[in-house]
Amino acid sequence: DTEVTQTPKHLVMGMTNKKSLKCEQHMGHRAMYWYKQKAKKPPELMFVYSYEKLSINESVPSRFSPECPNSSLLNLHLHALQPEDSALYLCASSQDEGRETQYFGPGTRLLVL
């Protein structure tokens, strides 16, 4: 099983809303990632968690707040987003950080109004 699941599939939110994106994997992977992808562009790394600890923050604005409650779950809390934050948000996991094949979830399509 190489499945990474993400919820919700689609999300529309206003600039004053607070929402959360969820990601789950049951492959026993110890590294989990959040990416942001704009249309027709490759994914851009946002955060990396390794063994449930934040390993990399790619200078992401504080209105994005990641959380890793346990080794199978990864959340991305959203607050006071801007319209330019509208994108496809992808979660991925790998056996270990960085040097392993990453498996991606289906993504959450986010629209900020």
Add this chain to the structure above:
Amino acid sequence: TQLLEQSPQFLSIQEGENLTVYCNSSSVFSSLQWYRQEPGEGPVLLVTVVTGGEVKKLKRLTFQFGDARKDSSLHITAAQPGDTGLYLCAGDRSTASKLTFGTGTRLQVTL
């Protein structure tokens, strides 16, 4: 500076034609993955190559990793409409802890 350049950026072909997508870099990669992504969906892993000169086949898709592990190619034989999508190469370098994505190649296969 984009470390992984893909070419072509866009390719529109008819069903049954063959094509090759290239992924080039001046950096050496420990391994390289190829993904296919459909609009609004996450990238789906096609293959991982780790050895210089390695060739892997997946049905009508043939993947090659360059001898120096700086480049890779994806060849599709007899393309079908189901092959339509964004093809991404992604490599990991021993000096970096994150994956480097290529610029992407959008393939459209028409009947």
